Amino acid sequence: MLEIRWHSRAGQGAVTGAKGLADVISTTGKEVQAFAFYGSAKRGAAMTAYNRVDEKPIKNHEKYMNPDYIFVIDPALVYTTDVTINDKESTTYIITTHMNTKELIESQPKFAGKKVYTVDCIKIAQETIGRAIPNTPMLGAFMKISKMYDIEFFKENMKRILAKLPQKIVDANMLAIQRAYDEVK
């Protein structure tokens, strides 16, 4: 069982990102679950979204999770919420920030000794898609770190998932995914 927790603000696309990732993984024959907790939270409120991936049907519906990966797609959440809650020694962090990993750990000592990767999904999204929607770039970074799928396979599937959007936006998302894949450190 692979478990992922997303930290996001409502409106940044964590739910869409989690569902998109689940959709891609599902096409390879694996069982998936994608869910979120936001209640009646409004745009901008801190929220979490989750993925579970397994070879066999996933029956667990508890919200409690010791994630294998923690994605943070809003840079301020590492200071205002405890993104490390219920992590484990092997948990891998991918964090959106304008800082490099060393600077991030200096600014938030909670990350000391943890497996942390950084990438500026906000900047990438602004420069490619034109809006600060950091969800798809985070998935590009995840593909690089996890080596889950070949990036071209992943982008082909994401094109299908985003197909309802105008072609220009789809193309921009592909650029964003590729840039985050290349830039995550």
Add this chain to the structure above:
Amino acid sequence: MAFDKLELRDIEVWDGNFAAAQAMRQVQIDVVAAYPITPSTPIVEGYAKFLADGYIEGEFVMVESEHAAMSGCIGASAAGGRVATATSSQGFALMVETLYQASGMRLPIVLNVVNRALAAPLNVNGDHSDMYLGRDSGWIQFDAYNAQEAYDLNFIAFKVAEDHSVRLPAMVHQDGFLTSHTAQGVKTITDDAAYNFVGEFKPMNDMLDLDHPVTHGVQAEEDWHFEHKARQHRDLMLNVVPRIHEAFDAFEKLTGRKYNMVEQYNMDDAEIAVVCMGSSVETACEVAQELRDQGIKVGVVGIRVIRPFPFKEVIDALKDLKAIGALDRSSPNGAPGMLFNEIAGALFNTDTKAALSGYVYGLGGRDLTKEHLRDLFKELKVNADAGKVTTQLQQFIGVRGPKLAFL
């Protein structure tokens, strides 16, 4: 027919809401009258979008409240159409008066209820308070534990409700957020196969059949009221169950997916079991399997059809156990929980030696963790070994503060 079909992949990643909306598209509902409410909103939103995009030939009626939504459904159903809507929580509560009208008028409406807590205090998250509120309303109640089942049970609900020996409305329940907003792989049925499973709507006593004028919703008073209600209860007790079995069998033939009035997991030689509903059934199954691997004989029983209550099936599933935990996700407010009472009622005249204890959990969306369930099974094992309930009969799980136990 003048609508487009959708090509679905064999497995689509859908949440429970979208699964229900897709089912409503595939059975081609004539009229949806709806007043959207969290967390069921995406169901009627989905229907409206399919309608606007030309995938359905039907009517979406926007109304000013849930009371009006169900009233619109009643009018459309009495007129002779295939009718459905969706609601949750406060909306369901406001609908209650009209729920009794729908069942009393014998109108086969399907209502998707995305289970949510009832205020006060206000809460949009999932528990079973609204589902429990509906249990005396004369509707058939199906309970889905995941998105796949929310999809499947919609087809079964239409097939059973619209049968001329039944003609009673049916609810399809799913857990707010835990099912409605959780995306999982859903095995799809093609548009043609899905529509053919339910079949064309065959009206009965429809008001728009002008050659055979009828009156709906008349005043009966003492003279005939009791006979109508008794007939309705009789049909629920005697006619609905065989139709549900037939629908479950036909559905298994079509899809390979088997449903039962009472679902049993790891129950063959079980000594201990929990009985619950909704997504908790699945989490409990995972924990039961864990304990099985340690050699503890535990099982899980899920209630699939809440009304009509599967009295005999519950007896068969539970009578040989040593200890039973009944899990209610709704505050009984001054009594044992509904499942505790129904199970006690079913087992009382049998020679069972099972020790039955009740638990209230998960109110307002409070997480039911695997750890809670491990502790619960451990406690039931103590009861099984002692041959009696060693705790108070009613306990609360997962609530902060001092442990709460009663009776």
